[in-house]
Amino acid sequence: MISINDQGLEFHLQTKRSSYLIKVTSTGHLVHLHYGDRLTHRPQFNALEHLYHDKMGSSTDYADIPGQTLNTFRLEVPTFGKGDYRSPLLHVEYTDGSRVTDLLYQSHQLLDSKPSLEGLPSASAERDSHHLVITLADPVTKLEVDVHYSVFSQSDVITRHLVVRNHASRPVQLLRALSSCVDFADESWDLIHLQGKWIKEAQIARQSLEKGTVQIDSKKGVSSANHNPFIALARKETNEHLGACYGFGLMYSGNHLSVAEVSPYNQTRVMTGINDFDFRWELESGERFTTPEIALTYSASGLNRMSQQLHQFINQHVISEQWRNVERPIQVNNWEATYFDFDYDKLDAIAQKAKSIGVELFVLDDGWFGKRNDDTTSLGDYFDNPKLVGGIARISETVKDYGLKFGIWVEPEMVSPDSELFRAHPEWAITHPERTPSLGRNQLVLDMANPEVIDYLFEKLSDVFSRARVDYVKWDHNRNFSDSYAHSLSAKEQASFNHRYVLGLYDLLTRLTKTFPNILFESCSSGGNRFDLGMLSYMPQTWTSDNTDAIERLNIQHGTSLCYPLSAMSAHVAAKPSHQVLRRTPLETRFNVAAFGNFGYQLDITQLTEQETQAVVEQIAFYKQHRQLLQFGRFYRLSSPFEGNITTWLVVNDDGNEALLGYYQKLQQSSGELETIKLPALNPELAFIVRSRAQYREEIETTDTRVNSELYQLYGDQLASVGLPLNNQFMGVEITEHTRYIGDFGSRIYHIMAEGY
Numbered sequence: 001m002i003s004i005n006d007q008g009l010e011f012h013l014q015t016k017r018s019s020y021l022i023k024v025t026s027t028g029h030l031v032h033l034h035y036g037d038r039l040t041h042r043p044q045f046n047a048l049e050h051l052y053h054d055k056m057g058s059s060t061d062y063a064d065i066p067g068q069t070l071n072t073f074r075l076e077v078p079t080f081g082k083g084d085y086r087s088p089l090l091h092v093e094y095t096d097g098s099r100v101t102d103l104l105y106q107s108h109q110l111l112d113s114k115p116s117l118e119g120l121p122s123a124s125a126e127r128d129s130h131h132l133v134i135t136l137a138d139p140v141t142k143l144e145v146d147v148h149y150s151v152f153s154q155s156d157v158i159t160r161h162l163v164v165r166n167h168a169s170r171p172v173q174l175l176r177a178l179s180s181c182v183d184f185a186d187e188s189w190d191l192i193h194l195q196g197k198w199i200k201e202a203q204i205a206r207q208s209l210e211k212g213t214v215q216i217d218s219k220k221g222v223s224s225a226n227h228n229p230f231i232a233l234a235r236k237e238t239n240e241h242l243g244a245c246y247g248f249g250l251m252y253s254g255n256h257l258s259v260a261e262v263s264p265y266n267q268t269r270v271m272t273g274i275n276d277f278d279f280r281w282e283l284e285s286g287e288r289f290t291t292p293e294i295a296l297t298y299s300a301s302g303l304n305r306m307s308q309q310l311h312q313f314i315n316q317h318v319i320s321e322q323w324r325n326v327e328r329p330i331q332v333n334n335w336e337a338t339y340f341d342f343d344y345d346k347l348d349a350i351a352q353k354a355k356s357i358g359v360e361l362f363v364l365d366d367g368w369f370g371k372r373n374d375d376t377t378s379l380g381d382y383f384d385n386p387k388l389v390g391g392i393a394r395i396s397e398t399v400k401d402y403g404l405k406f407g408i409w410v411e412p413e414m415v416s417p418d419s420e421l422f423r424a425h426p427e428w429a430i431t432h433p434e435r436t437p438s439l440g441r442n443q444l445v446l447d448m449a450n451p452e453v454i455d456y457l458f459e460k461l462s463d464v465f466s467r468a469r470v471d472y473v474k475w476d477h478n479r480n481f482s483d484s485y486a487h488s489l490s491a492k493e494q495a496s497f498n499h500r501y502v503l504g505l506y507d508l509l510t511r512l513t514k515t516f517p518n519i520l521f522e523s524c525s526s527g528g529n530r531f532d533l534g535m536l537s538y539m540p541q542t543w544t545s546d547n548t549d550a551i552e553r554l555n556i557q558h559g560t561s562l563c564y565p566l567s568a569m570s571a572h573v574a575a576k577p578s579h580q581v582l583r584r585t586p587l588e589t590r591f592n593v594a595a596f597g598n599f600g601y602q603l604d605i606t607q608l609t610e611q612e613t614q615a616v617v618e619q620i621a622f623y624k625q626h627r628q629l630l631q632f633g634r635f636y637r638l639s640s641p642f643e644g645n646i647t648t649w650l651v652v653n654d655d656g657n658e659a660l661l662g663y664y665q666k667l668q669q670s671s672g673e674l675e676t677i678k679l680p681a682l683n684p685e686l687a688f689i690v691r692s693r694a695q696y697r698e699e700i701e702t703t704d705t706r707v708n709s710e711l712y713q714l715y716g717d718q719l720a721s722v723g724l725p726l727n728n729q730f731m732g733v734e735i736t737e738h739t740r741y742i743g744d745f746g747s748r749i750y751h752i753m754a755e756g757y
């Protein structure tokens with residue numbers, strides 16, 4: 001809901017549990033009054049406006065108004081040059097060389113339908129919602145800025161973006177145009193973000209903000225695994241269950257920047273948007289520039305609630321309608337099973353076995369095209385590789401005859417120097433004419449800013465998707481940018497290349513997803529190098545990491561869930577020992593971890609023993625039975641792999657009468673303690689049966705192949721307040737029918753069901 005007090009030009013945006021309140025000051029600036037707990041709407045809020053009235057030593061007054069300094073205004077769209085010395089949201093250079101911008105209120109408008117963003121993805125609106133546009137303008141330079149706000153009441157999310165218009169007769173240069181700024185009133189905050197690298201994505205980093213500026217960014221061309229384009233701001237005491245926090249998720253897949261700045265006056269400015277490093281955008285007279293949309297959410301009840309709100313928002317408003325709440329198929333992917341070493345017979349054997357164990361989708365990964373038998377060649381040449389007799393059409397037909405869906409891997413944004421495409425169009429690769437290009441995985445980036453490249457890719461990919469009657473596409477992107485020089489752009493356009501690349505990519509994805517609405521796309525970038533809301537709006541799921549080791553995945557999936565829902569996180573059971581860390585993790589743990597996500601297998605299933613095959617058949621049946629909950633249930637991080645030996649995760653259904661609890665142990669301890677786990681969100685009135693999933697044991701030598709089954713009966717209020725009293729683990733003396741032997745890298749999944757349901 002959006003309420004406007006016309007008198008004082010106050011704008012009150014309310015979600016179910018939060019309020020976002022802004023107003024126009026007497027000087028004409030748009031300032032922030034409150035973002036946090038939901039306030040009752042009142043006819044006026046002027047008592048909340050908290051400005052310095054008295055003159056400060058060494059301050060710069062705003063224009064000729066003594067005692068009013070923009071340096072302490074909590075500005076919604078801070079600019080540079082009129083006395084605010086904090087980082088600006090918008091920084092513009094005009095033709096006379098001046099870089100001063102002063103944005104003053106002009107008008108506002110309530111819209112019944114949410115405008116889409118030119119060339120960029122945007123969240124689809126809630127039914128019957130309103131959207132607020134406040135127009136600000138610089139009286140001297142004629143720069144106009146529309147500040148857009150949309151309210152998603154049910155998910156407790158507010159989205160923002162800017163449209164910058166040049167009304168002057170001469171061009172202007174945008175040096176920085178971020179998406180949102182929130183100026184908080186005090187300095188007592190922790191900044192949380194997801195840092196990482198290849199095979200170690202989404203590691204949670206939490207730091208206390210001090211006076212000064214912290215920047216989180218990507219300069220890699222993609223959003224990157226180094227710093228995901230999501231940040232959270234939390235009170236020092238905030239944990240998963242208690243305390244105030246805010247989440248900020250940017251809907252963008254290229255270079256991004258988040259700034260958290262604590263001023264000398266203890267105000268904290270938080271901004272996110274396109275990275276201004278290596279960015280310059282010329283706006284001709286009459287042209288406009290649209291910044292990406294950003295989702296803001298507030299939780300008074302800890303980080304779990306913040307994540308759940310973002311998950312709901314992504315599942316309901318970011319994922320395209322076609323895939324909303326649609327259960328995703330269980331896949332087998334041949335990458336870690338065969339790498340490049342496959343032929344028709346090998347794939348056929350995998351597909352046959354996949355069918356027999358209950359898999360639903362067969363995915364043919366890298367190596368099916370050109371002469372690609374390793375990663376040195378053929379990206380760009382999407383015609384059949386002779387090693388695959390009959391090509392993709394034949395293997396697809398075989399797979400479909402088994403009743404499976406057929407999926408295929410492509411890496412469209414890249415070209416190998418050793419490829420027919422590169423030989424035909426060297427100018428389509430991002431290279432500087434006078435430099436030897438730096439290679440990444442032996443390949444070059446294509447110029448996605450060039451419409452000819454987009455047309456070519458659309459045509460080639462359309463052919464591949466039709467030829468093989470493709471149901472699913474894994475869209476990969478395996479190198480970061482270097483040698484940024486696009487042959488299609490003029491000298492003065494080069495500094496806009498990074499953003500033009502993303503716009504080209506979004507254009508291609510819009511065309512392909514419209515033409516092939518039934519294809520399920522999964523985004524991948526050497527794993528989670530491009531896990532962001534932008535890609536998710538075209539591709540409802542992402543390959544979370546190339547690290548398929550279950551124990552490493554605990555951290556990666558735990559961290560990723562801070563912003564992204566389980567339905568978006570692909571997770572597969574892979575081989576033992578793990579190809580990334582050489583760890584030997586039990587098959588059941590590999591399942592128990594991957595089950596909390598979009599599930600599949602990525603090992604040579606034709607090599608499974610009889611017992612392993614039986615275990616896998618049962619895993620798949622279990623996943624199918626609980627898929628709705630495991631992909632779309634309300635997810636709770638109960639204990640963290642970043643903090644201790646035991647990780648616990650919970651997914652609960654909306655009615656609170658069914659849940660699944662994942663329990664994971666890194667190392668077996670001697671003389672362990674009695675463990676209880678408090679389970680929130682279940683209906684307190686109902687009686688529950690908690691049963692461990694039947695698992696095979698492979699940790700200890702025994703003739704009994706099953707682990708002990710466990711059964712507990714408690715009421716919902718008891719599970720929440722007292723906790724689930726788990727049987728003791730092995731105490732060093734005996735294993736009886738009560739022993740919960742977990743072992744090194746052991747785990748359980750418990751099914752929690754209300755009696756009578």
Ligand code: GLA
Pocket residue numbers: 335365366409476478524525526527543546
């Ligand atoms: C990337 C992906 C992998 C796999 C390979 C194929 O590394 O992340 O999952 O598809 O490429 O080359």
